[in-house]
Amino acid sequence: MILGRSAISMAIGIWSIVEQAVAQHASNNRAKGAPITKNVSMTRAVYTKLLREKVFPAIRKKWPGRKTTTIMVQQDNAGPHVQDDNADILEAGQEGGWDIQMVSQPPRSPDMNVLDLGFFLFVAVATIQDTFDTDGLIAAVKSSFAKVSYHTLEKCF
Numbered sequence: 001m002i003l004g005r006s007a008i009s010m011a012i013g014i015w016s017i018v019e020q021a022v023a024q025h026a027s028n029n030r031a032k033g034a035p036i037t038k039n040v041s042m043t044r045a046v047y048t049k050l051l052r053e054k055v056f057p058a059i060r061k062k063w064p065g066r067k068t069t070t071i072m073v074q075q076d077n078a079g080p081h082v083q084d085d086n087a088d089i090l091e092a093g094q095e096g097g098w099d100i101q102m103v104s105q106p107p108r109s110p111d112m113n114v115l116d117l118g119f120f121l122f123v124a125v126a127t128i129q130d131t132f133d134t135d136g137l138i139a140a141v142k143s144s145f146a147k148v149s150y151h152t153l154e155k156c157f
Contacts, residue, residue, distance in 0.1 A: 013058045014145045015050060016138045017042055029133070037134040047080045052092045056100055070099045077107045 017040045026032040040046060051073075059071060075081045082089050084102045093100035131137045 012055065012062060014142060015054050016141075017046060017050070018134060018138070037138070039134065042078075042080045044080045044082060048082060048086070048088060051082070051089055051102075056092055056095070056098075059100060060096065060098060067096075067098055070101060072101055072103045074103050074105055076105050 018037045019040050021036055021038045023030050023032055023034045023036050030036065055073065059073070060067075063071070081104070082102060084104055086102070089102055093102075131140050
């Protein structure tokens with residue numbers, strides 16, 4: 001999740017949306033019953049849980065001194081994303097006296113997806129590596145995320 005330029009631009013965190021399971025069938029890469037990582041479909045419920053349990057707590061931890069100011073979390077208009085006035089998210093953003101709000105970028109706006117394009121360039125380069133499974137892809141993306149500095153993202157503008 002990357003917060004926009006309006007106050008302080010800073011990458012807050014990156015979370016994989018996966019679950020652990022066991023392989024139902026044997027393949028060349030694994031035995032039947034071996035642990036595997038499976039993707040989880042992004043739904044509004046999954047997205048809301050991500051905001052409540054990962055994103056908002058990460059913001060509070062990273063910026064404890066900003067409790068008295070409004071923090072805007074920018075999202076695109078993807079189907080699973082929440083409305084800016086979603087009651088559950090508004091409540092979660094107000095917990096502990098904080099004021100964390102959602103703001104949606106205009107649909108299909110090239111001006112508003114600069115951070116996405118800048119960061120995803122690093123991800124694309126990282127995934128050129130030999131990543132053959134979900135765990136390898138997650139590791140490559142997390143590695144790219146760790147290497148991209150705030151200053152590099154600022155240059156995207």
